[in-house]
Amino acid sequence: MNTQAQTSLPTIAVAMGDPSGISPELTARILAEADLRSAADYVVFGDLRLFQMGADDAGLTPDLLVIGEGDAIPAGAGKPVFVDLKNHDPADLQRGKATLAGGKAATDNFRRALRLAAAGQADAVFFTPFNKAAMRFAYPGYDDEIRFVRDAIDFEGAASEFNVLEGLWNCRVTSHIPLSEVAKNITGERILRALTLSDMNLRAAGFNPPRIAVAGINPHAGDGGNFGREEIDVIEPAVKLAKEKGFTVEGPFPSDTVFLRAKNGDFDAVLTMYHDQGQIAMKLMGFDRGVTLIGGFPFPICTPAHGTAYEIAGKGIANLGATRAALALAIKMAGEKKAA
Incomplete structure (x- = not known):
């Protein structure tokens, strides 16, 4: 054909x-x-x-x-x-x-x-x-x-899947897996791969360079280790490495506030650690x-x-x-x- x-x-x-x-x-x-x-x-x-x-x-x-x-x-x-x-x-x-x-x-x-x-x-x-x-x-x-x-x-x-609402994008590290398996699937390698894919697709849509915020996985982004150490041990090092590779990226930020900053124009995209962490925020802002x-x-x-x-x-x-x-x-x- x-x-x-x-x-x-x-x-x-x-x-x-x-x-x-x-x-x-x-x-x-x-x-x-x-x-x-x-x-x-x-x-x-x-x-x-x-x-x-x-x-x-x-x-x-x-x-x-x-x-x-x-x-x-x-x-x-x-x-x-x-x-x-x-x-x-x-x-x-x-x-x-x-x-x-x-x-x-x-x-x-x-x-x-x-x-x-x-x-x-x-x-x-x-x-x-x-x-x-x-x-x-x-x-x-x-x-x-x-x-x-x-x-x-x-x-x-x-x-990967990306959710897009007008000028705001949501990217994710893990997607269609049980919540009980999320933490063990959050690795530096997977975060960097997700950031690489996000940067590539955002550029393909006209963002140059795209500004990406990274969400934490724990409440209050771990609160300095009080509520978990994934931010300190895994996410922060991955963000640092991404910056060294030239990505315009910041974080990790508490997931309950990072979308407010992105909605207000501070970022073009938010990389979340799991599916509903971003989906709920995006669909509340504009399901239709x-x-x-x-x-x-x-x-x-x-x-x-x-x-x-x-x-x-x-x-x-x-x-x-x-x-x-x-x-x-x-x-x-x-x-x-x-x-x-």
Whole structure:
């Protein structure tokens, strides 16, 4: 499946997410946004029948060029190209429920979008929300998107999730592991690797240099060792080494105040030690605008930070805020990549 020519605009590979939730509606809505349509070329993977259901929910008639699974993808079409995979019979659709059929369609769409980008035919990947239970039905080895991407494009390098809210980023050292295992997984090597990935992805989004704050793991950042020594023994030495390597980094700071400083403009990003330490802060500040970036791969991968919203599926009332922000970030990073 090859493009015939190159255009000056970045190309975004779009995967329609879980069909039982708001993903078909969000996909239709985002492709109807005039400013986003003019900012990039799009190749969308999904089942046209389900996409049309989402468009009907939203009261829209998006202008698309529809092609089949094996057709060549034309460049410069002037409209989004929709690759109709015919991979989910609408008769099997169960709105508001995680299903094997939905998981199969979502994983198929995502895999194809990833492989298009890995082949150099797209500059970024964007997807509307998945449901992790449905993804596991279809792909038993599915831990999270990072694991899936690694498998799909045979990638072995370091990668991480980043949460983005407008100009503020949250990076993390550990992610989808039990809280009971966090402390033993906080090492100087892992902190430095997380800072390296964070710096790289922030620069790719236009921060030069990015200012990164590092959060402690214990209450009050350990209070001088009274509440734990991870800050003294592990985090502080890692921050010192990062500074010696040229990173613009400070910390460790108490995690209950560092986001206030970042929100007020002192930092561009906060590196937290575990998943919810940053997620709670970011989602409280802007749940309906938050973006998840999967960084470290050869191309950026973006999605809204919220879930599939099964409870409002089919009602035509999905909020476009986070989806718009996620696609805008994908376009920005793809443009920077294409210009490099």
